[in-house]
Each structure stands twice: as structure tokens, then as C-alpha cells.
Amino acid sequence: MSGTSAAGFAIRIQKSLSFERLFFFIFVLAAVLRxxxxxxKLFHHDEAIHAWFSYKLLTEGTYIYDPSYxxxxxxxxxxxxxALxxxxxxxxxxxxxxxxTMVVALVYPLYRLGYLDRMQALVAALFLAISPNMVYFSRFLRNDIFILFLTFVLLLALILYFERGQVRYAVLAGLAAGLGISSKENMPIVLGIFAAYILYLLWTQKVKLPKRWIRDFVLGVLVMGGVIAVLxxxxxxxxxxxxxxxPDAIGHWWAMHEQERLGGPFFFYIIFFLLYELPIFALAIVGTAQFIQKGRKKAETAVQSLHEVVETSLAQVNGHVPVPVAADPPFDKKEEFFRFCIVWMVLSLVAYAYIGEKVPWLIVHQLLPLIFVATYAMTKKKAVIAVVSSIFLVLALWHVAYVPADVNEPIVQVQNSEDMREVMALIDASNATAIASDRYWPLPWYYRGERAEKLSYYGRKIEESNFRDGKFDVVIASDQDSYDSLPGFEKKTYNLNYWFSWYDNKDRLLQYYFLRDGKMGNMKLDVFTRNVTSA
Incomplete structure (x- = not known):
């Protein structure tokens, strides 16, 4: 290949890998992964409950807010x-x-508004697309991905409002805030962080309120309040x-915070970052250090400039020459955006470290600002490091989201075991099943409507005499309060659900980190199936 043709080929490759095409490819990748x-996999314990309540709302029209859910x-x-x-x-x-998927797409308007350059936008979109926690909890029927999306919409709405001063963006911000508060009780943390930083920007006069800001604020609050009241x-x-x-929400979740029902150390989420998001976490630390270092250099330069101005001013005053007035430095919105993201990241880490209820899905609220911080000063060298190290993210993602088996991962908390597919096959083959236990989720979801007639829920262990008349072909009990045997039945134990067991793996943490194996915590069910040959 001649030098001219090689150069032409390189140009064609460069054109084909335009920013827009690369971003679209990442967006498609995010959609496929989600x-x-x-x-x-079967529904998680919480997913089954959420789906069941939604089904009841659809079929019976019944719903009333309960802060537990x-x-x-x-x-x-x-x-x-x-319904659809x-x-x-x-x-x-x-x-x-x-x-x-749309969380990834929203990076694009942030880039178009000038708060990210091309390389930063591509790396941020890539991290959001393949982050194990982002993907896992985007394939999960919980409220947290609703909050994350609405947080991003709120961020863009506020940016657009302060840049353009148009009332529609105040209304959009109110809508996002109202829907967020109607999703989960941690949305006020986001609103508090955003409000505090807006006050800082106003106090330092880095931004100014539009002329009709009172009207716009009132409209935004009315929209937010209206959404909350309706829902x-x-x-x-x-x-x-x-x-x-x-008061119900505050009372319930403050009690959960003090009780630490699902507790953990203050560094609980740092462990998750090291397990699943190591490249992002490391780059966020580097980005924060770079931002601080750059700030120090700016401060030193400013002090030096001040000395020079003072010396010049004294000389000019003594010489009766007019003193020039130094112009204010221009407002760098990219730098201010990353300052905000660092504050957002730190305050989020502190807030969730303090909250007593430690659960895996809350990490996504800390991960969003952390991903932005990871893209700070994204040189070509750092971008190459980010892309290459993403192999770690893909491997972790594959194991937690696409292995069709029970996996020993902390991200998976009280996930219903794949063993339950076999249990449900036994129920399907029976005429009637007795649930002699208070452990029975996700069965109400999987046996809803007409299928529910097969199951009789007793909520506890009952007398063996109830199973002698041949009414039940299958009896299910908790292994913690079960029967040694039932006449005419065969007994087999199955996993109901599972979770990572700290106590069983704490002495082999390095081995676990690389292999993700070892013993898991479980709730188990004893399943008694009528022996047809002995009947």
C-alpha cells in the first residue's frame, strides 16, 4: 500500500469513527446489555413484591402508599x-x-451544552453503559433506576434554566423532582445537594437568577407538589x-436507620466500588487529585498576579499614573461542573456511609457523579487507560448479569435461587400445594390469578394430619421449621434464595476477589412430593 493510499485509508477510518457514530455505538451497546x-434470572425477592403490588393495582385497583415499599x-x-x-x-x-439506557443517552445533551468535551462524553457514556452496577440495576424492578434517570433530567433542567432563563425548564425541573420524590425516599438527598450548590453559585455570583425567577420557582414548586399530591x-x-x-416515611426509615436491619460498616460501598467498579473508582480518585492540584496552581498564580498588581499599582500611584482595574477571570463552566460533581460525589458518599440501611442498589446514586469525576482531564492517555481497563468492568458485568445460575456476589442480595424453577415445576405438576411456612416469596407473584388456586398458604408449620387425606400432592416448609418426614411423601431440600456470606469467605478474601466462588448464605425450603408408587 502506497503512502498516499495509506493516508487516505486512515482518513476514511477517522471519518467513520466520528464522535456521533462512536456515541451511537455506545448507546446501542448500553441498550443491548440492558x-x-x-x-x-428469576425475579429478586423485592422485584416479586413490586410486581405483585403492581398486578394487584391493575386487577383490583388497590394501592396505598407504604414506606416499607x-x-x-x-x-x-x-x-x-x-395493562399494555x-x-x-x-x-x-x-x-x-x-x-x-436513557441515562447513557443523556450524556449527549450534557456534551452539547459544553460541560463535557468529546473524549469526556465518550468515556462517561462508556462507563455508564458497561458499569456492572448500572447494568445490573437497570435490569431490576426497583425504584433506584427511576431516581437515577430523574436526577439526570433534573440536572439538565437546572443547567438549561440558569443558562437560558426559560420557564419551561423550571417546570421540567419541578416535574423531575416531583416524580423523583414519588419514586423513593432518598430523592431529598439529591435535592439537598443540588440546592446547596445552587446557593453557593448564587452567593459567589457565578450564576445569576433570571428576572422572573420568583414566578418560575413558584411554578416549579406547584408542578412538583401537584405530582406528589396526585401520586x-x-x-x-x-x-x-x-x-x-x-411523617410516615420519616418515621419508618429513621427506625430502619437506627435499627440497621441491613447494616454494614461506613466503607460498605467502597468495597462495592473495589469489587465491581475499580477502574472508575481509581480514575475518580485521580480526577479529584488533578482538580485539586490545578486549583492550587491557579491559587498560586492568582497570588503571584496579585503581588505584581500591588507592586505595579504602588509604582503607578507614586508616579501619579492611573491604576488599571483587573478584569474578573472568565467563568469556566466545565471546571465549575467538575467542581460540582466532586462535591456531589463526596456528599453522596458521606450521606450513604452514614445511613444505617446498607443495600447494594444504593450504590448507583453515588456512582453517577463518580463517573463524571473519573473523566476529569481526560487526555488521550487516560482515555486509553479507561477503555483498556473496561475489560475488568465487562468481566464483572458478565458474571453478575448473564450467568444463568446462583452466583456468589455481594451485589446479589436475597436473590431468588434458580432452584425455585424446579420447585415451581413440581407445583405445576401437582393438583394442590400446601405452603406450611412464612417463607414463600416469590410464589404469590408466579402463582397469581387462576394459578393461585393451586396453592394454600398457612404461613407456618401445621399438623401432619392435614396431609393424610391426599388433598395435597406437594408440601413446602422452611428447613428451619420442617418435618422429619411425611408418610407417603419424598423429601428434598432446595435453595429459596441466596446472598454473599461474609462469615464464610472472610478468611479467603483475596482468593474470593479473583474467583468469586465459595460458600453462599441461603434460605432453604424442604419440599415434600407425594410418592405416587406408594399411594
């Missing part, structure tokens, strides 16, 4: 999806997958909840 094999938005949206496409695991996860009152069916949901 939508592919969406019902590969978070805000109403998820239930109305999921019930709507069930049918009730199933896959349909239940469609909206989370869509919102998780928490169940569209007017329970108007008293408009007044009671706030």
Missing part, C-alpha cells in the same frame, strides 16, 4: 406496562431497562396520604 435476555410511581408505571403488554418478568423489567393520594382515592406520607 434488554438482552431480560428475564434470564417506597413511592407510588413504580407501581403505577409497572401496572400500566402490564401483559404481566410477566420481562415486561416488569422493560421500564427499568429503558431508563437505564401519593392514589389519584385522589386516598387523599389523607397527602398529609401523612411525609
Amino acid at each position: 434488554f438482552a435476555f431480560l428475564d434470564l 417506597h413511592g407510588p410511581l413504580l407501581y403505577y408505571v409497572t401496572a400500566g406496562m402490564f 403488554f401483559g404481566d410477566s418478568d420481562l415486561v416488569g423489567r422493560l421500564v427499568p431497562a429503558f431508563l437505564g 401519593y393520594s392514589s389519584f385522589g382515592a386516598n387523599p389523607e396520604r397527602v398529609l401523612t406520607w411525609v
